[in-house]
Amino acid sequence: MAEPSEHLTTTEARAGATPHVTRVVLGVGLLLVIAIFAVILLVAG
Template identity: 65%
Template sequence: MDPNHPDHLTGTEARAGTTPGVARVALFGGLTLVIIAFAIIYFVAG
């Protein structure tokens, strides 16, 4: 057992990175674009 490498890590230590929220922005942006596209199709075809 190496004392410099513990057996259990905290969630932050295991992740070892930041979560800037880029995926969240991309998902909401894509969802918004899909809603706008369906609204345009609805009003043009309807």
């Protein structure tokens, strides 16, 4: 016979908490790209 399935919460399934580091890294990266393009436009213009 099949064993009953175990229902886990999202945090239990991930075995821990999920900090929002990815959002911070993407945000900082986006700001850096915009700043670099602005510098390139100012220097080349």
